[in-house]
Amino acid sequence: MxxxxxxxxxxxxxxxxxxxxxxxxxxxxxxxxxxxxxxxxxxxxxxxxxxxxxxxxxxxxxxxxxxxxxxxxxxxxxxxxxxxxxxxxxxxxxxxxxxxxxxxxxxxxxxxxxxxxxxxxxxxxxxxxxxxxxxxxxxxxxxxxxxxxxxxxxxxxxxxxxxxxxxxxxxxxxxxxxxxxxxxxxxxxxxxxxxxxxxxxxxxxxxxxxxxxxxxxxxxxxxxxxxxxxxxxxxxxxxxxxxxxxxxxxxxxxxxxxxxxxxxxxxxxxxxxxxxxxxxxxxxxxxxxxxxxxxxxxxxxxxxxxxxxxxxxxxLEDKHSSHLSKQQNCLAHQSAIGLELAAVNYQYAGAKNKALNNINFVITPGSKVALVGASGSGKTTLVNLLTGLWPKQSGSLKFITDQGTFELESMTAATRFKQLTIVAQQHHIFDGTLRENLRYAAPEATDEMLIEACEQAELGSWLNNLKTGLNTRLGTAGRKLSHGQSRRIAIAQALLREGNLIVLDEPTESLDNHTKQKLLTTLEKIWADKTMLTITHDPEMLSRVDKVIWLEQGQVRALASHAELVANEADYVELITRF
Known part of the structure; x- marks a missing residue:
């Protein structure tokens, strides 16, 4: 009935x-x-x-x-x-x-x-x-x-x-x-x-x-x-x-x-x-x-x-968590959220070794943390678990708020992504106008908001030189853009969102040093009250974060400040200079 x-x-x-x-x-x-x-x-x-x-x-x-x-x-x-x-x-x-x-x-x-x-x-x-x-x-x-x-x-x-x-x-x-x-x-x-x-x-x-x-x-x-x-x-x-x-x-x-x-x-x-x-x-x-x-x-x-x-x-509809509304209400009033990983393991089917092996760390709300590691160390796997694109196998991933912690596994994709702002290394540009691509991140944004986000992402002069402005078509997969412009459009999209945990994957890749310095200063100012997790090997960015999580072969090798790692770990210096 x-x-x-x-x-x-x-x-x-x-x-x-x-x-x-x-x-x-x-x-x-x-x-x-x-x-x-x-x-x-x-x-x-x-x-x-x-x-x-x-x-x-x-x-x-x-x-x-x-x-x-x-x-x-x-x-x-x-x-x-x-x-x-x-x-x-x-x-x-x-x-x-x-x-x-x-x-x-x-x-x-x-x-x-x-x-x-x-x-x-x-x-x-x-x-x-x-x-x-x-x-x-x-x-x-x-x-x-x-x-x-x-x-x-x-x-x-x-x-x-x-x-x-x-x-x-x-x-x-x-x-x-x-x-x-x-x-x-x-x-x-x-x-x-x-x-x-x-x-x-x-x-x-x-x-x-x-x-x-x-x-x-x-x-x-x-x-x-x-x-x-x-x-x-x-x-x-x-x-x-x-x-x-x-x-x-x-x-x-x-x-x-x-x-x-x-x-x-x-x-x-x-x-x-x-x-x-x-x-x-x-x-x-x-x-x-x-x-x-x-x-x-x-x-x-x-x-x-x-x-x-x-x-x-x-x-299927009833699979939604019974305390979903409570999570949404609690998370809605947070300006920043932290992250806690406890005994997280992940192993791909057919692989001999674990991609992540007993990962444990805590990122406090509002802190700026960098994730460093060689290719295959587990950085991408960790981000995919964080976003929910891959299911958790074991361990615990939680958001930390003023009102307690919340398991990421129990959240819907909509709730989780509302808290996350992600700039992925591989970012897709749709075959549409600049306005349409920016509004994927914020459908209700006005043209003034879009222009401001472009200026903050160091795209202001480029945008001013476009004959049709926001109506400029970017082509299939952004073929009319340079790699650096594509990266900055991704950052502009991130600036239009209101996520409390910012995940950046090599955000300064393909940017010249002058643009990079200005962009990093702007991001630090805008996201000063946000929690930031940045995957990078750029010494300039690493010097600006509070802590560095160094991954090696799926394990946390070290968790310290950039200065401490430079002073005490020769392998760390070789890693960041090699990249």
């Missing part, structure tokens, strides 16, 4: 169109019922008039019949158009929400999920929800609207017949669906799970066809897929069997009800309480009234499958 309510909440943006579709569907059902009942009366009346040799006014009932036929056709057309359009809108709503959920999950959740399973949820589970409105919600709404109206008109002719008909409607529309729904509830979960597993296994089989051939494991894998396929077909057979049984029972109840109503009306006609022509009308009225509930058994058969698919989708 909880997932049903959550699905209803997702329908809220399109509630007007959904209700309009339900109104047109109800109008179609009522027009069908009225058309069949009046047609029965008209045919019986014409026959009775012919036998008695009297005249009757056939223009009025003929006009009513024609009117109801037009109403039925027009409302059916409108209902199909509105309800299907509403279904497509709901599907887009579900799919966008699902994609948004995937994009907000932290990378550990993503890394621990099979890509084929995530795709299955995004594709097939969302597609399963297209039945929620048309096959589940719409029949329920139509029944709620139509049954009271039909019963009210039927009771005007015979309260007893209306009561019998109402009981039969409840059997078909409530009792039978409830039994089917209860019976198929567990089976629906199994069917959805087996379907997802089968698709995942088939995707893995195709993707790993070469490896299966090399290790001669195709037969075992195909046997496993065949077993899953048989299990899935068995689940489908049980469901379709239930649908067939439901349709058969519904038909039996309808025929018995109509027969019972005829036997109840005959004495009334014999006593003169009811006109003979009303016998045919009321019998057909009873028969047509079941159109109000005829699709409810199927709706309740589809409901468990829809809720099972919704459960899988909502399971």
């Amino acid at each position: 909880h997932n049903f309510i959550r699905l209803l909440k997702l329908c809220k943006p399109h509630a007007g169109m959904l209700l309009l579709g339900a109104f047109l569907a109800s109008l179609t059902v009522l027009a069908n019922v009225g058309l069949l009942a009046i047609s029965g009366w008209f045919l019986a009346a014409m026959a009775a008039a012919g036998i008695a040799g009297v005249q009757m006014n056939y223009f009025t009932p003929a006009g009513v019949i024609r009117f109801l036929a037009i109403v039925r056709t027009a409302s059916r057309y409108g209902e199909r158009m509105i309800t299907h359009n509403a279904t497509f809108l709901l599907l887009s709503e579900f799919r966008v929400k699902m994609f948004r959920t995937l994009s907000q999950l932290n990378n550990v959740d993503l890394a621990m999920s099979r890509s084929s399973d995530l795709f299955n949820r995004l594709q097939n589970d969302v597609d399963a929800l297209d039945k929620f409105y048309l096959n589940v919600l719409l029949p329920i709404i139509v029944a709620i609207i139509s049954i009271p109206i039909v019963m009210a008109f039927m009771a005007m002719y015979s309260a007893e017949v209306a009561l019998v008909c109402f009981i039969s409607l409840m059997i078909i529309g409530v009792l039978l669906p409830a039994i089917l729904s209860r019976k198929l509830h567990r089976q629906a979960d199994a069917e959805t799970q087996i379907s997802a597993e089968l698709r995942s296994e088939l995707a893995d089989t195709l993707k790993g066809a070469r490896e299966l051939a090399v290790y001669q494991a195709q037969e075992a894998q195909l046997t496993h897929c065949d077993l899953l396929s048989k299990q899935y077909n068995s689940q489908l057979y049980n469901r379709h069997k239930a649908v067939a049984n439901s349709n058969g029972l519904s038909t039996l109840v309808i025929q018995l009800t109509m027969l019972a109503s005829v036997f109840m009306i005959i004495p009334l006609v014999a006593m003169g309480t009811m006109k003979n022509v009303e016998l045919a009308m009321l019998a057909l009225f009873v028969l047509a009234s079941f159109e109000t509930v005829l699709t409810l058994p199927t709706a309740f058969i589809e409901l468990p499958l829809t809720l099972s698919a919704a459960k899988r989708l909502f399971a």
